[in-house]
Amino acid sequence: MTATARAAHTEGQQLLRLNGVTVRFGPYGEAAALDAVDLDVAAHEIVCVLGPSGSGKSTLLRVVAGLQPADTGQVLLEGRDQTRVPTHRRGVGLMFQDHQLFPQKDVAGNVAFGLRMRRAHRADQRRTVAELLGLVGLPDAGRRAVASLSGGEQQRVALARALAPRPRLLMLDEPLGQLDRGLRERLVVELRRLFGELRTTVLAVTHDQGEAFALADRVVVMQDGRIAQTGTPLEVWQRPATEFVARFLGFDNVVEATVQGAAAVTPWGKVPVPEASPDGPRRLLVRPAGVRLVPVADGLPCTVAARTFRGTHVALLLQPSEGPQLEAACALRDAPETGERVGVRFAAEDVVVLADADG
Amino acid sequence: MALPTAFFALFFAYPVTAIVGRGLKDGGQWQLGRIADVLGDPDVLHVLWFTVWQAAASTGLTLLIALPGAYVFARFDFPGKQLLRAVVAVPFVLPTVVVGSAFLALVGRGGLLDDLWGVRLDTSVWAILLAHVFFNYAVVVRTVGGLWGQLDPRQEEAARVLGAGRLAAWRRVTLPALGPAVAAAALMVFLFTFTSFGVVQILGGPTFSTLEVEIYRQTADFLDLPTAAVLTLIQFAAVLGLLAVHAWTVRRRETALRLVDAARTTRRPRGPGQWALLWGTLVIIVVLLVMPLLVLVERSFAGPDGYGPVFYETLRSAASADSTFAVAPLEALWNSLAYGVAATAIALVVGGLAAAALTRRGGRLVRGFDALLMLPLGVSAVTVGFGFLITLDRPPLDLRSSWWLVPLAQALVGVPFVVRIMLPVLRAVDGRLREAAAVLGASPWRVWREVDLPMVRRALLIAAGFAFAVSLGEFGATVFIARPDQPTLPVAVARLLGRAGELNYGQAMALSTILMVVCAGALLVLERLRTDQSGEF
Numbered sequence: 017m018t019a020t021a022r023a024a025h026t027e028g029q030q031l032l033r034l035n036g037v038t039v040r041f042g043p044y045g046e047a048a049a050l051d052a053v054d055l056d057v058a059a060h061e062i063v064c065v066l067g068p069s070g071s072g073k074s075t076l077l078r079v080v081a082g083l084q085p086a087d088t089g090q091v092l093l094e095g096r097d098q099t100r101v102p103t104h105r106r107g108v109g110l111m112f113q114d115h116q117l118f119p120q121k122d123v124a125g126n127v128a129f130g131l132r133m134r135r136a137h138r139a140d141q142r143r144t145v146a147e148l149l150g151l152v153g154l155p156d157a158g159r160r161a162v163a164s165l166s167g168g169e170q171q172r173v174a175l176a177r178a179l180a181p182r183p184r185l186l187m188l189d190e191p192l193g194q195l196d197r198g199l200r201e202r203l204v205v206e207l208r209r210l211f212g213e214l215r216t217t218v219l220a221v222t223h224d225q226g227e228a229f230a231l232a233d234r235v236v237v238m239q240d241g242r243i244a245q246t247g248t249p250l251e252v253w254q255r256p257a258t259e260f261v262a263r264f265l266g267f268d269n270v271v272e273a274t275v276q277g278a279a280a281v282t283p284w285g286k287v288p289v290p291e292a293s294p295d296g297p298r299r300l301l302v303r304p305a306g307v308r309l310v311p312v313a314d315g316l317p318c319t320v321a322a323r324t325f326r327g328t329h330v331a332l333l334l335q336p337s338e339g340p341q342l343e344a345a346c347a348l349r350d351a352p353e354t355g356e357r358v359g360v361r362f363a364a365e366d367v368v369v370l371a372d373a374d375g
Numbered sequence: 376m377a378l379p380t381a382f383f384a385l386f387f388a389y390p391v392t393a394i395v396g397r398g399l400k401d402g403g404q405w406q407l408g409r410i411a412d413v414l415g416d417p418d419v420l421h422v423l424w425f426t427v428w429q430a431a432a433s434t435g436l437t438l439l440i441a442l443p444g445a446y447v448f449a450r451f452d453f454p455g456k457q458l459l460r461a462v463v464a465v466p467f468v469l470p471t472v473v474v475g476s477a478f479l480a481l482v483g484r485g486g487l488l489d490d491l492w493g494v495r496l497d498t499s500v501w502a503i504l505l506a507h508v509f510f511n512y513a514v515v516v517r518t519v520g521g522l523w524g525q526l527d528p529r530q531e532e533a534a535r536v537l538g539a540g541r542l543a544a545w546r547r548v549t550l551p552a553l554g555p556a557v558a559a560a561a562l563m564v565f566l567f568t569f570t571s572f573g574v575v576q577i578l579g580g581p582t583f584s585t586l587e588v589e590i591y592r593q594t595a596d597f598l599d600l601p602t603a604a605v606l607t608l609i610q611f612a613a614v615l616g617l618l619a620v621h622a623w624t625v626r627r628r629e630t631a632l633r634l635v636d637a638a639r640t641t642r643r644p645r646g647p648g649q650w651a652l653l654w655g656t657l658v659i660i661v662v663l664l665v666m667p668l669l670v671l672v673e674r675s676f677a678g679p680d681g682y683g684p685v686f687y688e689t690l691r692s693a694a695s696a697d698s699t700f701a702v703a704p705l706e707a708l709w710n711s712l713a714y715g716v717a718a719t720a721i722a723l724v725v726g727g728l729a730a731a732a733l734t735r736r737g738g739r740l741v742r743g744f745d746a747l748l749m750l751p752l753g754v755s756a757v758t759v760g761f762g763f764l765i766t767l768d769r770p771p772l773d774l775r776s777s778w779w780l781v782p783l784a785q786a787l788v789g790v791p792f793v794v795r796i797m798l799p800v801l802r803a804v805d806g807r808l809r810e811a812a813a814v815l816g817a818s819p820w821r822v823w824r825e826v827d828l829p830m831v832r833r834a835l836l837i838a839a840g841f842a843f844a845v846s847l848g849e850f851g852a853t854v855f856i857a858r859p860d861q862p863t864l865p866v867a868v869a870r871l872l873g874r875a876g877e878l879n880y881g882q883a884m885a886l887s888t889i890l891m892v893v894c895a896g897a898l899l900v901l902e903r904l905r906t907d908q909s910g911e912f
Contacts, residue, residue: 083810103813104821116811120829129825133816181816 030095031217032057032080032185037089039075039241049075051241052089057185057219062211064232065221068264072241073221074113077187080219081110093185104133109183113190115174117162123149123173124158130181148176151210168199175207179214186211188220192227204230225265229253237261257371262301269307269343273300275369283339284316288364299370304331306366307344309352315359318342320352334360379729379748379790386783387751390762391611395604397765413605419589423609426585429500430569433507437564438557440508440659441515447656448516449523451649452641459660465895466664467513470848471573472865473887473894476872477667478506478578480674480884502578507571509663511564518560519553524641526552566617570610572756573850573865577872586610587851591757595855607758618749668891675884686881707867708889711847714863717782718789718846719839725786726793726838733794734801748794751787756851760784763856781863784852789842796841800834801827840897847894864890 034055041047049072057063065073078084080091082103091098098106109130117126124145131141149155152172157165165173171192178186191207192200208231211218222228228235229249237245237252245257256262259270273280273287274297280289282300289300308315318334321341330351334342342360352358413419448460466474482502526549534544572587579588586606593603644653676682729748751759763784804827812822850865857866864886871883 081810081814083813102818103810104816104818106814107816108814110811110814112807112811114807116805116807118808118812118826129812129817130815133812133821177815 030056031059031061031093032219033090033092033095034076034080035090035092037076037079037086037091039072039079039084040087048072048241050079050086053241053243055236055243057217059217060215062208062218062220062231062233063236064228064234065219065236065238066223066225066228066264067221067238067244068223071238073223073238074189075241076238077110077189077219077221080185080187081108082106083110107181107184109178109181109186111174111178111186111188111191113193115170117165117170117173117177119162121162122158123154123160123162123165126162126173127158127176127180129177134181144180145176148180149173151179152176153206168195168203171195171203179216184217186216186218188218190222191220193222193224200227201230207231237264239264255368256301259299259301259370262368262370267301267303267343269302269304270370271300271302271340273298273369275300278364280367280369284336284342284360284362285339287362287367289367289369290364293369301368301370302342302362303366303368304343304345306363307334307342308361308363309344309346309350310359310361312357312359315361318358318360320354320356320358323351323354334358336360379725379732382725382790383747383787386763387754387759387787390766391607391754391758393766394600394758394762395607397600397604413602414609416602419602419606422584422586422589422606425583426569429503429507429583429585430565430571432500433504433511433568434561434565436504437508437511437515438561440663441512442519442557443652444512444656444659445516445520445523447653448520450528450641451644451653453643453653459657461899463516463660463664464513465668465891465898466509467511469510469894470850470865470868470890471510471571472577472850472868472872473671473848473890474506474510474667475574475577476868476883476887477671477891478502478509478574479872480670481667500583503571503575503583505663506574506578507564507568509667510574511567512660512664514563514567515560518563519556522556523549523553562617562620566614569613569617570755573869577869587755587757590755591851591854594757594761603758603761607755610755614750614754671884671891672888675881675888677881686878686885689878689882707862707864707886708893710857710861711864711890712893714781714785714853715843715846717779718785718849719842721782721786722789722793722842722846723835723839726790726842727797727835729790730794730797730801733798749791751791756784756788756849757855759787760852760855763852778861780856781853781861782846784856785846785849786842788849788852789845792841792845793838796838797831797834800831804830840900844894844897847890847897 032055034053036052036054037050038048038052039050041049051072053072053076055063055076065076067073075084079086080098082091082098082101086099093106093108118129121129127145127148128141131144136144145158146155149157152175154169154172154176157169157173162170162173175191178188192203195203204227210216218231220228220231222231229252232249235245235247235249235252236243237257239258239260245252245261247255252261253265256265256267262270271282271284273282275289275293275295277295278288278291279286280293280298280300287300287302316336318336320332321335322333324331324333325348326345329345330348332344332346332351334344336342344360444463448456448463482505530552531544531548534548535541539547569585570587571585572591575583575585575588576591579585584592586609590603590606590610593599593606644650675686676684726748763780808826809822812826813819817825847863848865849863850869853863854866854869857863862870868883868886868890871879871886
């Protein structure tokens, strides 16, 4: 048994492993697109890398596909180092952000491309193509020209094309990025069902948290080429690890605080914190749901600075008598008018003590 | 990049430097004083002055006549437009010798105008200018009209909505966007007319002579190599300057214009003004572009005993011709075709490799290489031809008696066209398509075959057609190196025109007609390919 094979064996189910992968750009390598990234993806797992543009997400996929060499570090697929393996022998699939369908081939020609490269039998090719086009909901589109497809249809064809050669790892770059909202929400559900049925291992990147949370078993949040947090969608949503993650998820109620036992001292006064929070100076997140409106006399007095109707609830921007502005959410019928004065109390279950800023 | 570089070093730089060196060196000593001597010669100054002003006048006249045409082709939709577009392009690929003979048949002694009204222009500069317009009309229509058609008309509409009048909107929005394209076209026309050889050689008579013609005369007639070398250097410097300006305007043209599909901007003409413009353009095209060609055909059939294929029949036998040919004139057609195929193959390989290298790499060095590739268009073909004779005549490269000498020289002129056509298409292939193919398991070779080749196949065919047409029409270099018993069509035409006698004249017209038909046929096939392309992508 060789060393790598043994390593694969002891690592159990890890299909993809990144060991300290660093990629630098710029004439002097001053800009790190990926900075010593470690990441594991288990077989049959759906992992979503979430981050703002420029955080290194796409570079991560390109390194795994072999389209971008890593300056340092290793990419292992099923325990084997891929450094010297060219892209076309890695056996991974990649769905590009803007699909990159071959314009001179029809839909079936695009889907069959990977099978042809693997010299599959013609009959097998035809069967697989028909099967996949059925699976993505375009059973009769085989002869159509790529240019005649709508954005959503192109996306499905790109998916079928990436799936056809049965890659051991399927990577998706902003899979639903260019589609409109309704289509996106429908497709995300379809994708998750499809990947479950096919038991595909998926590594997707997106800047859209809704997409990531709906699709992934595990979410990896990236910041400036580093991994800021890893966890299930629920964990990441409930317990953002750092201020960056919290703000990226759309939470803006973040303040300096000093934790002492069951409460923290903040510019908004004392705020209760969850049990067993570590003492000391920290940053504190209060989710809007944790900002409860009470009569003025019973809490922190605030003025309603703005209110925005959000469909399911009303988002309020509150100006406390001291400290930074606060975001709150409340039901439509309870919502105060702009300029009204209200009191605020905080609920401990929606308060999160964040790690140090650069965590 | 190695092969194209070697090709240009061996078959371009080496012969040109050798001949310039031979002219300016005496016993191993550089005789730079000769430059001053030649420049001080009033005859040379006269030639230089004529070269510049006829080029400027030709360019101005071409723009004046062709710009309305560019507008018509860009914005109007009318029946037969595709055909007309092809017709307009025919003169550009026609050999200069044919253009010269066509105008001779129209305005020369015994020409159509002479027959009808006794008007002769072949001794005046007008014949040269009109022939240059005929030749370069397509350059302006293609480069300017092509961009004009893609300019978003909504930009002009936006200006109108903001309160600009029709003319003001055109002047402030369209003209600035079009400016660089007009400048590029003007420079191109200037370059072609500045180095004009065949047209001036045939129509200029003893009075008018461009630098290129003078180089030929000094080299071939007077064997005055020093003067020829100095003239070559002058032309070289001028062309380098022009190319630099051209490269600059092209780069400006490529920046920051919002382009749309040309098919969306055309519509049928509206109102009497627009119809008049359309009809005016048609008349100009018929009179200026179609007439000379028709007259050429007519003369080729006008035998001594009325119309008939007399001249064509005599082309087949060597006996009927005088000492001009050791072989039947028709042999020239087969020579031309064989040379053309070989030259096309060479130009495609060299130009394709150069274009591929230019696509994959960037940087200043590559851009310099890009500009160098254009040089053969401007350097005196006569110099290249004569350079071939004096440099490639001894081992290790003794090609003097080789059949390949002619196609090599012709390929030199074809390569710039191949590169110009291939480069934009190769650059337009999205790199991520190649990546998508690689991720799906295609090796680099398969990626090229599956992604690049299908997209550039049409461009490759078009480039091949151009290289073929250029090779068929090449005259300046071929006239030097073609062996007397293996003339090409243009060489044969020029020889026939150089002789007196009705039979020679008629045969020249007949050969020119054949040459024209072959070139036009190649071009019409290309035009088909081109429209297919625009329809699909």
